[in-house]
Amino acid sequence: MGGAPFDALMSLDPETFARESRAVINFLAGYYRDVEKYPVQPEAMPGCLRTLLPDAPPENGEQMDVILEEVWRHIVPALTHWQSPKFFGYFQANASTAGFAGEMLSTGLNVVPFTRAASPAATELESVVMDWMGKLAGLPDCFLFSGGGGGVLHGSTCEAVVCTLAAARDRALSRLSHEGILRLVVYASDQSHSTFQKGARIVGVPRSNFRVIPTSAASSYGLTAASVRDAVEADVASGLVPLYLCATVGTTGLGAVDPVRDLGELAREHGIWLHVDAAYAGSALICPEFHEYIDGAELADSVSMNPHKWFLTNMDCCCLWVASPAALTSALSTNPEYLSNVTEESAAGAGVVDYKDWQIALSRPFRAIKLWVVLRRYGGAGMRAYIRRHVEMARWFERALEADERFEVIAPTRFSLVTFPIRPWHEGDPGDDAVDALNRKLLVAVNGSGRAFMTHFMVDGKFVIRMAVGGAMTRMRHVQDTWELVREKAKEVGALTNDSGQY
Template sequence: MGSLPLDASVQPLNPETFSGDSRAVVDFLTEYYRDVDKYPVRAADLEPGRLRKLLPEAAPEHGEPMEDVLEDVRRDILPGLTHWQSPSFFAFFPMNASAAGFAGEMLSAGLNVVPFMWAASPAAAELETVVVDWMGRLLGLPQRLLFSGGGGGVLQGSTCEAVVCTLAAARDRALGRLGHENIVKLVVYASDQTHVTFQKGARIVGIPPSNFRVVQTSSASGYGLTADAVRGVVDRDVARGLVPLYLCATVGTTGLGAADPVRELGEVARRHGMWLHVDAAYAGSAAICPEFQGYLDGAELADSVSMNPHKWFLTNADCCCLWVANPRELTSALSTDPEYLKNVGTNGTGTPAAIDYKDWQISLSRRFRAIKLWVVLRRYGAGGLRAHIRRHVAAAKWFERAVAADERFEVVVPRKFSLVCFRLRPSRFVGDDGEAVDAMNRELLAAVNASGQTFVTHFVVDGKFVIRLAVGGAMTEMRHVMDVWELLQGKADDVIHRYQLQG
């Protein structure tokens, strides 16, 4: 490899060097996206520690040309990646990238401001307040959750951060009334389909693990949380002298895409003085389409709502919108006022509406995420983003129909949004032997993923091993969904043939 001398003349932000290196990276990524469908979607046959064997044990003493660095990325890094932006990636949930998302990310990274206080970058802080209100209106959120209605929003890095912040706010609101020694009485409620993030968050803010209630759901409610089930659990806790603190309603659960009834749960929460959080991390993006806004009916009863534009909204990671009805409750739990910031604080600016976002999140430092989401909204417009959502929903509907029409398969739960959950159905070869049926589906999933042509993941519900196909990639078209269905059918033939021979 060549080398560049590292001496006093090096200027890290020299305009010519900046331009050359940036163009090299853009050209590299252009080539990558042009050929991404040629890579195995998931890195296969790689042993842990592979990369450590390929790379030197120490950092280089002298700088190297960007071309050499990118060649090493091509040779050593790309083969070890799971290609989340492949059009044949159907695992977990989508993590959208887009040209506009990348452009916004470049602006964020390039400007590299740290808008933790209004005074630290006024335009960055103010753009965030504008963008979260734009997003809230697109989703049809009630006015009380927007800055224009007395609430407000912030861009967090992830749902995990949003959960910890809202749990802390709920905790402090309750303990301000009860006294801090009563933290052992506070109880958090969620369904058995709710993301485990909420259990982790509850532990972080000091809620005893024994005070986290996992409320059971069933196929009768589409695996959504019912108000009756919550009432029963809450009433038992109240009778024991415990204090209901926080209830999570999920719109688009991780495993099955189930949707909890926000309004019904909101009424239960309000009756007991609980904080109601609506987690719409994945499916919230769909609410920009009028036909999906009904899933957020009752959001005016919520204390907070979150959704992740980095999942299904063409916004490169990381970006999570969190709205709260009462910002003061959030900032009371999270605010800091150190002496070294007072000389640049907003107290003396004459701008009482100024937002110090350091008080809306866990960390002090923060990225300029608002410009990324703003560029996406400006570049594609609401109409383009709705079309993006609807084409994935249409593809998922096609896939669901194809599965239902094949007697070897069954749809486990009706499709919601763009997630289809299915499996090989019990057959004459294994009867109703649940373990054997699960084994067949595990074999099918392993064979499909081992092909390198796609990547899908699984879930277990009611003891059944279920295969999930989450449609939502920025580059995914109907032909890719049709291709994965053809692959599944072929691998199903192989699995069933093996069981025929065994039978």
């Protein structure tokens, strides 16, 4: 049943491209029509695909309809459906019609804009889009190209963190001896994303020089300037050099917010690079009511946020802004002869951006056109309405939890992340382990139903369930249905308000 041998000379034939692309689009349209019918998380056993697929690729190429049929029969049933309107785990991987269109243009044009000469329009569009996004999010002018800063589109926050850590490291080492790297210290809270610890190790900071600063319910699990100051001053007294501080706006576990201005003033005082990580909640900054959370950003050295989480932009797309592009490019630039281009020499002083010097990799996709299409298609007003709709859904769920004495809300719902556990279910103290076991059972029961998917977090030694609202297809009815599911499963696992079994 195999097809004819693959003809490499016709691999990008326009007619074949049009026909097979339409087949894929029709496939995906059918998938999205039916996605709500699938269990959000499948019951796929490890190795299930190996039992269904051959041990080796076909010798001869096969037709696209045959391939798509296998995707439908074997791949789709074993997926966790991130685009399901009932997916509330982790943070969303947003998608949209405009996001797909932009992704198709990016993939279809398939340019590699690592220097301006490699694709002038792609480079210039990226600098325009980064200024657009910065203005929309209310960032200070110092992060815009028009204000002396600038931005770049990375694949993930992890890449952005490594690049800014490298820039901070080189800035510090320029005034220290070569062995000074062993004295550099990185600071983050116990709520900060683990990528900062990984990034610090990658750029050579010793593991023992990474400070995880505790937070508490008293500060809604945000850092306090006092706790950071204590850690910094202790390190300075020990002969160490404070290097880099992360301030998070919307932490992964609880959606907590660190005080950017207070931390920025402390960072300036000690010459510390301040990075503001708004990977998730940065999308909400386009709404004026959330601007307070970025107050003091003019004191930061860098800011990042991920449009692929909550801004209708398909994976992958991370915005990184820096106040000093030179600090970034001096740490990351290379200038091999094969990348030089004599036609660009006349533009050397004209603000030309070579994005190869703003990232780890040389090769890079045309991400800017994807974000540009989303911005053009929905506009600022459309995106604000989109964000606010999810915020209202999350607050509805939070109010429902607060009205039910079986549950407690762990941290204020600032954006669209709700965090909660079941309370102890009878008088007296059943012990933390018993309560955690009950919450684990509840999460397993909810996810095992296939009717919703959530994840968990540990805070103060307590098992907490996370419900992140933000899917492109999620409506209020899905949130309300999930609340009924949580109540139903809480009853099944024994979450009663007293020993008599009354609610």
